[in-house]
Every structure is written in C-alpha cells, then in structure tokens.
Amino acid sequence: MLLLLFFEMMATAIIPALGIVKYRPLFYMLIVIFLAFKLETPLLPLMILSIQWLHSAFTIEGWAIGTFAGILTSIAIGSLKDLMHFNSKFVTMVSVQLLLFFWFIVESVLLYVKVEEFRYIVERFKLFFPESIVLAIISPFIFSILDRLWKDPEEDKMGVDV
C-alpha cells in the first residue's frame, strides 16, 4: 500500500511537476496484475478492491470501474496463468501489454454504456496507448521490486514466480 501511495504521488505530483501533464502512467494496474500472478489467495478480489479504494482518493474515477476491470483481469490471469511464463523481459512486457489492453477494453465498455460517446473512448485510447507501452516496458523492473517486497518464507504456497 505504501508503494501504491508512492506510485500515486508519482503520477499526480512528481510527473506533472516534471512538465509531463498529459500522460500519467496507471501504476496501480501493474500492482493488480502482479498480485493476480503472484497470489493464489481467495482474498485477491478484496485486495483489488482495497487498491482501487486507495486509488480513488487520487482520482474522480472512483473505485467501482477499476475494481470491476481489475477482478475480470485477475480472472483472465487465473485462467491463463499456466500458459504464461515470464522467462524473459520481452515476454513479460508483451503479456503485460495484452493484459492492459484487456483492462482498457473492459473499462471502455463500461464507460461507453455510461457516456454513450465514442469520441471520448477514442480520446481515452490516445492517452492510454502510450501510457500502456511505458507501463509494459517498465513492468519487469516494477515486478522485480514487488517480488523483493513480497518475499515470503512460505513462497511455494503463493503461486508462480513473476
């Protein structure tokens, strides 16, 4: 949660202060994807809800849309976990990119139902695409940090290594 707070500070203050106002990488997505790969716990949906709840203090998006997309993404990861092996940085990047697209599609469908404005979804994609590429590129690095922070004596019970 502290790391998530740090990432939110990065997105809302540090990156804009550096002059990059248009794009803000959504680091919380990486945390959810990491947890979905790392953990087998049945409490994962509640953890996603907590992450989104904290995230909602930094965005007007609220917790609901992200929670819905996050849980569906975690279900997708749960189904594909055995097929995906992050044995190289490139594979990790491509997998993360695909999952971020999946997340985007779920959120966009929900938002389109609400706003009924396709131009808005297009504008949203124009922002999301470069942001997701940056997230995918840095994902091996972020995952290695999270992996070190999440070291557990009983790691064997926690699922696959990322």
Added chain:
Amino acid sequence: MVTFLETPKRLKLILNVLLLLISLYGAAKKDFIVDESTFFQRLVINTTAPMQQFVFNLRSSVLLFFRHYIFIVNASMENDQLTKKVHDLEYTIFQLGEIKRENERLKELLKFGEEIPREKVLAQVVGFDSSSEFKVLRINKGLRDGVVLKSTVVTGQGLVGYVYRVSDYFSDILTILDQNGRIDAIVTRTRSHGIVQGLSHSKCIMKYVTRTEPVEVGDELITAGLGNIYPKGLRIGSIASIEKESYGITQLIEINPSVNFRKLEEVIVLINK
C-alpha cells in the same frame, strides 16, 4: 469436480462474483457530478496532498533558481523590453478601465446580466488526477477555507471548472476539459445556446447548436448562467472548428478553452453560498 468444490476456490469464486456485482452497481450509480468524500478518502487526501504541494513548491523553487541565477545572460536587454511592455500595458489598463466603467453604465441601463456576489478564495494547484483521462486538478484550499461543493473555479483568463470533491484542506476541481462536465453556454455574437462538454487535454465540444445558427470560427463563448453551478457571463473559450454533417439537425463545434490548462498554477474559487 472435487477441485472445483475446494473451499478456497469456492470462496474466491463467491468473492469474485459478489465484488463484480457490487462494483458494477457502484459504476452504475457513479454520476460524476459531485463526490461526497468518505472519511477514509479525506484522511488519505489530507495526508498525501501536503506532499503533492511540497513537490510543486520544490519545482517552483528550482525553476526560480534557474531563472534568477542561471539564465540571466540577456537580463539587461529583456529589462528594456519589459519596461516598454509595462508602459504599453499601463496604457491598455487605462483603456480597459474606461471600457469597464462604460460597461457598468450600460449594464445598469439594460439590466443585462448580474454581478458575481461571491466570496473569492485564491488557491494554488498542487496535484492532478491519477488517471490522465480525467481532467481534474487538486488545489490547496478546502472546507476550512470556506470552499464548498459545486463552487465555481476561474482564472483571469476564464472558466476552469467547479469543486467536485472537497476535504478539510484540499479540493478537487472537475475542469471544463473533463468529459463529465456540462456547461450551458452562449455564443456571444449570435446568442446561440448549447452545451459545452470536455473532450481532450486542449479541446471541448459544444453540442446541441442547431444547423441554422450562424456561428463562425473564432466566436467567443460565455456561461449562460443556467443550472446551479456557473454564474452567467464567465468566459469559456472560442470556437476552433465547426463540422456540419450532411445529416442531423445540429452542428458539431470544437472549442479552444480560454484558460491555458497546461500552465495553470493559481486559480480563484468563487464560493457558492
């Protein structure tokens, strides 16, 4: 089948379904008009926003250092130019003062529009929304400074947005660039009505202007004063482009906001009593 019925998996399935339904309900209920922040959100905002403020103040200090001590090579030449500019501006202010007095007289005469009898609070931008798709700013004034929900936020250039969420010391502003914002607007030249809605980081769109309205690129827009948020007469921006499709009864108008959101540092909150 036995694997499926194992307790942890069943619990996970139940939690997944339950939270999917709850979040779907939450998403459906979300209206993006105002957000009554919870105790938890206020706590997080009040704890982290000072750090956001620190980052922005640090940036300002570093920029000032570079401006005042590093980039002073052409200072003398720039000083001469600025002195000339000050004289020009003084003359412009004098002219504007005359126009203002004339405007006040005419307004009184025609009973057109109304003054904005609202308390004003100066605030500094300290952060942005975590998602780039939402054009939301965080300012360093909140309930303790008298800011209330739905207060209008402006700069000298024009309309910025309104207070969407407020905590004790900080507030979130839903800017006019956000697609969730709706402003009843008037084209000043033709008095045509329409609804201005955010579109991207630099553009808004104006909807529901009928094809027969003779609006032109460059026309100025102001708030109409309808609805309960924005007072009448605040400058919104100017028309950037007009698209008339071969079908339909309205035209699609893109707006350049008068406020430069990329360089926004300070704003004025008009307290909505």
